[in-house]
Amino acid sequence: MLGRRSEVLRLGEDRLRLRHWAGEAGTGLLIQLTPGSAVSDDSTAAAVESAVAQGYHRLRTSALSHIESEPFLRAGFRPCQQLALLTRSIQSGLPDINGSIAIRRALRSDHPSVLAVDQAAFEPFWQLDQAGLRDALRATPFRHFRVVRNSANAALTGYAISGRSGPAGYLQRLAISPHHQGQGTGAALAIDGLRWMARWGATQAWVNTPQHHTGALRLYDQLGFELVPPGLQVLEMVLEP
Incomplete structure (x- = not known):
């Protein structure tokens, strides 16, 4: 079985x-x-x-x-x-999105490329497969699934899944190709998700990340998130x- x-x-x-x-x-x-x-x-x-x-x-x-x-x-x-758990209010003070980063809605045809980015960005313990991606997309009643591609013919460089449930918003998954990290793509995708949450009435955003992912923790700190122990x-x- x-x-x-x-x-x-x-x-x-x-x-x-x-x-x-x-x-x-x-x-x-x-x-x-x-x-x-x-x-x-x-x-x-x-x-x-x-x-x-x-x-x-x-x-x-x-x-x-x-x-x-x-x-x-x-x-x-x-x-x-x-894992570290972090939160921030999303009713005011959201930063602007870097206009040079083109964010678009993810299509079903993007799923293989999304998984390729995910597996490049995370160590094996945290990598998603197709079933994990489906679970992430149905984890909340409402979702916002976005991808970034540098040019029309280039591979995806990053993706983000955000979700909403009542007044709570969630940055459920954020992955950037290792070759494109540190270029503002992660921040742009996160801010895009936060703005979507705020637009639909969510008041508080939540995200978690492994405690040893210092780059992710630094990004969320820059975006105004605060740690929620334990x-x-x-x-x-x-x-x-």
Whole structure:
């Protein structure tokens, strides 16, 4: 059964998505679809049982707050990655976008190039595959998916996915090709996403990034984001058949 693309586990009031972890055969990813509060211990145990039944030998969670982490830690999961969580108000004081950077709406035909940029920009642990890109695009009720290309015939140099849910806006994914980092593309895409959030009434923006991504942290600091301790964490468990 290993390799099933995606399964939504409906466990009482809790919902979790179980799918493969990109680039690691035998590792499953458990995504909490009811964020903001902890799932029950019974739901956690049922999710682990489902992962074992599908043949996974390792299970990781999506990025969780410390409250969301509690039932998984009780079940035997352990932290494997720490992320910084940052936020800023978006009702005023948004910087201008660099007008020399041409940002356009992403098309379905851009998806392979988007994934190529993503895999060049991130280390294997954080890279997206097609399933991960789909999850990012449906993580919030409303999304804003934009790409940058230096010229009509050039490869994509960066992309960003922003999302909205009520008054909250999210910079869900931002990736720039390593050869084009430090040229303002990331800032332009982030500002474009923030302006979209503000235009539709969002009041607060959120973003997270691995704690060791100093370049990303520097960018978000320059854009007025502030750290929210203690941040987020990815948990994992080695599964017994």
